[in-house]
Amino acid sequence: xxxxxxxxxxxxxxxxxxxxxxxxxxxxxxxxxxxxxxxxxxxxxxxxxxxxxxxxxxxxxxxxxxxxxxxxxxxxxxxxxxxxxxxxxxxxxxxxxxxxxxxxxxxxxxxxxxxxxxxxxxxxxxxxxxxxxxxxxxxxxxxxxxxxxxxxxxxxxxxxxxxxxxxxxxxxxxxxxxxxxxxxxxxxxxxxxxxxxxxxxxxxxxxxxxxxxxxxxxxxxxxxxxxxxxxxxxxxxxxxxxxxxxxxxxxxxxxxxxxxxxxxxxxxxxxxxxxxxxxxxxxxxxx
Amino acid sequence: xxxxxxxxxxxxxxxxxxxxxxxxxxxxxxxxxxxxxxxxxxxxxxxxxxxxxxxxxxxxxxxxxxxxxxxxxxxxxxxxxxxxxxxxxxxxxxxxxxxxxxxxxxxxxxxxxxxxxxxxxxxxxxxxxxxxxxxxxxxxxxxxxxxxxxxxxxxxxxxxxxxxxxxxxxxxxxxxxxxxxxxxxxxxxxxxxxxxxxxxxxxxxxxxxxxxxxxxxxxxxxxxxxxxxxxxxxxxxxxxxxxxxxxxxxxxxxxxxxxxxxxxxxxx
Ligand SMILES: Nc1ncnc2c1ncn2[C@@H]1O[C@H](COP(=O)(O)OP(=O)(O)OP(=O)(O)O)[C@@H](O)[C@H]1O
Ligand SMILES: [Mg+2]
Numbered sequence: 001x002x003x004x005x006x007x008x009x010x011x012x013x014x015x016x017x018x019x020x021x022x023x024x025x026x027x028x029x030x031x032x033x034x035x036x037x038x039x040x041x042x043x044x045x046x047x048x049x050x051x052x053x054x055x056x057x058x059x060x061x062x063x064x065x066x067x068x069x070x071x072x073x074x075x076x077x078x079x080x081x082x083x084x085x086x087x088x089x090x091x092x093x094x095x096x097x098x099x100x101x102x103x104x105x106x107x108x109x110x111x112x113x114x115x116x117x118x119x120x121x122x123x124x125x126x127x128x129x130x131x132x133x134x135x136x137x138x139x140x141x142x143x144x145x146x147x148x149x150x151x152x153x154x155x156x157x158x159x160x161x162x163x164x165x166x167x168x169x170x171x172x173x174x175x176x177x178x179x180x181x182x183x184x185x186x187x188x189x190x191x192x193x194x195x196x197x198x199x200x201x202x203x204x205x206x207x208x209x210x211x212x213x214x215x216x217x218x219x220x221x222x223x224x225x226x227x228x229x230x231x232x233x234x235x236x237x238x239x240x241x242x243x244x245x246x247x248x249x250x251x252x253x254x255x256x257x258x259x260x261x262x263x264x265x266x267x268x269x270x271x272x273x274x275x276x277x278x279x280x281x282x283x284x285x286x287x
Numbered sequence: 288x289x290x291x292x293x294x295x296x297x298x299x300x301x302x303x304x305x306x307x308x309x310x311x312x313x314x315x316x317x318x319x320x321x322x323x324x325x326x327x328x329x330x331x332x333x334x335x336x337x338x339x340x341x342x343x344x345x346x347x348x349x350x351x352x353x354x355x356x357x358x359x360x361x362x363x364x365x366x367x368x369x370x371x372x373x374x375x376x377x378x379x380x381x382x383x384x385x386x387x388x389x390x391x392x393x394x395x396x397x398x399x400x401x402x403x404x405x406x407x408x409x410x411x412x413x414x415x416x417x418x419x420x421x422x423x424x425x426x427x428x429x430x431x432x433x434x435x436x437x438x439x440x441x442x443x444x445x446x447x448x449x450x451x452x453x454x455x456x457x458x459x460x461x462x463x464x465x466x467x468x469x470x471x472x473x474x475x476x477x478x479x480x481x482x483x484x485x486x487x488x489x490x491x492x493x494x495x496x497x498x499x500x501x502x503x504x505x506x507x508x509x510x511x512x513x514x515x516x517x518x519x520x521x522x523x524x525x526x527x528x529x530x531x532x533x534x535x536x537x538x539x540x541x542x543x544x545x546x547x548x549x550x551x552x553x554x555x
Contacts, residue, residue: 061511085513093511100501103507105419107453112523114512126521147455161512 004074004169004201005037005060011068012055031224032069039168039190042195043203044232047084047221048246053205057173060203062151090116092162092265096174098154105261107157108133114165132160136190151181153225156190163194169201170194176211209236209250213271220245233269252276290432298415305416306347308532309425314549315539322543323402326550332548339409348415356411357404364403372396419451424507426524441517449505464493
């Protein structure tokens with residue numbers, strides 16, 4: 001099957017210009033990124049600040065054009081701007097700040113904004129709005145003003161706004177970064193359920209390691225390059241390498257790592273607190 | 288303090304007036320405002336006032352909400368009323384120095400005050416019973432003919448509704464920045480005018496930077512959701528006239544006729 005996202009040697013350069021328009025500096029934010037995402041996958045992209053994650057995400061949505069390399073989204077080539085709208089219909093994007101992506105003063109109208117733009121008939125907009133808001137558990141708030149919702153609720157409304165456009169793929173660009181732990185969990189649970197039940201491809205961009213434990217495949221970016229990839233377990237097992245890329249390893253993984261360094265024979269693939277406790281208990285029993 | 292500012296405040300309700308088509312309400316208010324300037328006898332205020340009371344009762348909006356709209360212009364109202372009252376030349380009733388109370392002055396003062404009051408409470412009834420989105424939809428429709436001359440009607444309506452959404456967010460942010468700067472010793476309340484203006488800089492610069500950043504992000508978010516201007520767009524809530532709206536237009540005509548007939552026949 002054709003991958004939904006297919007990037008080859010993708011390069012993006014931001015150029016700084018002075019008042020006369022002469023280029024004064026070039027910032028290579030993406031430096032030869034190649035990766036493929038199969039339809040239905042749950043993908044996580046990890047990386048410290050400034051590693052180029054958002055730049056990459058904006059390419060997938062045709063908000064930026066590649067400087068070099070090729071990118072196909074749903075079989076359509078990004079680059080010439082003829083397919084922009086079709087690409088944006090295929091890949092929806094949820095941004096970091098919930099306040100700056102909600103357009104309307106009423107929740108239901110905001111969810112209807114995307115479908116209105118792509119010319120969905122009125123009756124179907126209402127149906128899609130209802131389905132999408134029920135899907136993220138915000139239907140009861142449909143008449144409310146977004147200003148009166150919590151951050152996590154606003155992000156779920158933003159996800160509903162994307163769902164209502166029926167995309168094949170949803171990207172969350174650090175959409176949980178401004179939320180409290182409760183809100184973060186609600187958003188991640190919602191999005192992984194949508195991935196499982198609706199078979200929508202999900203790409204989560206984050207620097208919270210805890211959020212990638214459920215992913216099928218993890219990519220780690222640094223300085224515009226993909227520097228590591230693998231399943232969450234494989235990635236976490238290389239915790240020293242992760243720290244070189246300025247990523248904080250989850251506490252439980254770190255403790256396991258320190259214990260291993262001290263010569264205690266713990267398995268290499270511990271992901272969370274529960275698994276750590278189990279592993280330590282096992283050791284205890286064996287002794 | 289700054290959060291007390293309310294613009295286009297909406298009073299949630301399910302009344303007949305709330306349900307009327309926003310185009311009818313906008314046209315109705317315009318007609319009503321113009322009608323206030325079309326008669327020369329006090330009796331006209333009786334008709335206009337009764338019409339207002341009728342609509343108010345139907346809208347179920349408490350009277351005190353409507354009165355709130357008068358507060359900001361109270362000073363202006365009293366000032367101009369006094370000016371008219373005491374400086375209009377004509378048949379003198381009472382005189383004290385340069386103050387000259389005349390029959391014409393009393394007349395003019397009453398007219399001016401009543402007109403201004405009905406004008407303000409009439410239009411605030413519109414914003415109290417119509418959501419901002421309905422208002423901008425109605426304006427987009429009513430200004431629709433100007434699209435033919437290349438006027439960016441859809442864009443202006445979209446800008447207005449986005450502005451309405453961001454007013455509370457930016458007000459809250461202003462409040463936050465003000466408190467943050469005050470806690471670092473900034474002073475927004477004392478000193479002369481120049482001094483105070485200069486003290487506003489630490490407030491305005493961060494506010495401006497943040498607003499620009501928000502605008503940039505919002506533009507990306509709108510792009511990402513396939514926003515591409517007004518062309519080819521469908522409506523989730525298309526404006527549609529119901530029979531009650533046609534009746535509403537009828538009532539408006541009846542009001543105008545009644546106003547004309549009464550002010551022509553009863554000359555008081
Ligand atoms: N509009 C822009 N103009 C110039 N340089 C930019 C622009 N946007 C990003 N950059 C630069 O590109 C690099 C990658 O930025 P990007 O926003 O993609 O990183 P990120 O991984 O999303 O970081 P964060 O975790 O902070 O969101 C950074 O060095 C950044 O300074
Ligand atoms: Mg980013």
